[in-house]
Amino acid sequence: MITGGDEKDTEIDEVIRFDGVSKRYGRRDSPAVRDLTMSVRRGELVALVGPSGCGKSTILRMVNRLVEPTAGRIVVDGRDTAHVDAVTLRRGIGYVIQAGGLLPHRTIRRNVATVPALLGWDDEVTRRRVDELLHLVGLDPWAYGDRYPAQLSGGQQQRVGVARALAADPPVLLMDEPFGAVDPVVRDRLQTEFRRIQTDLRKTVLFVTHDLDEAVRIADRIAVFSTGGVLEQFADPETLLSAPASDFVVEFIGSDRGLRRLAVTPIRADDLERPVVLAPGDGAAYAATALELDGRSWGLVVESDRVLGWVPRGRLTEAARSGGRGVRVGDHVREFTASIDAHETMRTAFSTLLAQESRFLPVLDGGSYVGVLTPDVVHTALRRGTAAG
Ligand code: ADP
16 A cells, blocks of 8 residues: 555656657658657756757647657656647646747736636636736736736746746646747846746746756756757756766857856855954954964954954054054954855856955855855866765
8 A cells, every 4th residue: 555655656756757759740751859758757847958950849849739749658747648638738737938929919917817717717816816926927917917918028028928827827837948039137037036936836847948058047957959859868957067978968068068067066165265264353463473374365354253354464464563562453354345145156156256356255154154265166166076965
């Protein structure tokens, strides 16, 4: 009995499963998708990436049966999609396409209410749900609800597209280059917002993009395809970037591999620099000597876990010489112009560092001192290889 239950759980945990799926359009020699076997777990966001024409959209469209597979089976939530009425299947799967795919002659509210209307929901329930979703995607329903799509920016239309796909709370979302039509700044914001929404909702998402950086930013796992719909690698972003499985993947990742890895490399306390820590009340002469003995040209000034700033050794030496015994470290502190949150990725940390004149910045966890980030720290973290440990 218990064993049976476990088996069922394992099966249920895979929300989308491709079993030897192939697709050939018409009489073409080369298939668009070749013998794909892959499964997506509940609550997971899987990005499908690869060059144009490698079958990404076809894979997505086979899930909601806009395209029928030539061979193989696709199982969604335990059911073979071939045996589910296509219209019923589509109502249970959110679908987001480029530019939102909104109906131009319907208001924003009516666009979002498309599936609830098809499902015959009560008007009041629908209205509440629509307003709740517009809030969720960052649009004020009172300001935007009665407008038409053309009266919204591209980014706003895209948000409405996401709201519409979520309307009937489907467990599965299919997203086909959803943020492809907006400019990079807006795309960046949409990605961040979508990631936030996904953290709360934990939908099972298949997300098509040709943009590897987008995939690295938002996906739990990434499936890389080559032309002919061949799955080259299916792995989490850090593994993909640090251990590409084939020459194709190496080439697809490109020479920016190191930079891309920064985006998936966490800050580890062990990697950070540990400079000499001084207290503001320490005497300048003592502090200068401590720095000299440790071969440091500067020291960090910390008081009960709070970083006050840093102090150059030369300044301490000079102050001690001219001011005598009374001179304290606290009189010569230079404040940092920025700090880094310990929960950021190395990419954010490094770019914060690059934006400052300083070659080092303190890393803080909830305001408390953890260590110091320098270019060497970034280098060490990248050289370490995969996420071991
Ligand atoms: P991607 O989304 O990776 O750009 P697609 O799935 O759109 O790739 O296309 C994969 C291959 O299938 C391409 O060679 C494309 O030309 C072909 N294809 C896609 N849709 C059709 C169709 N409706 N009829 C014929 N060929 C198609």
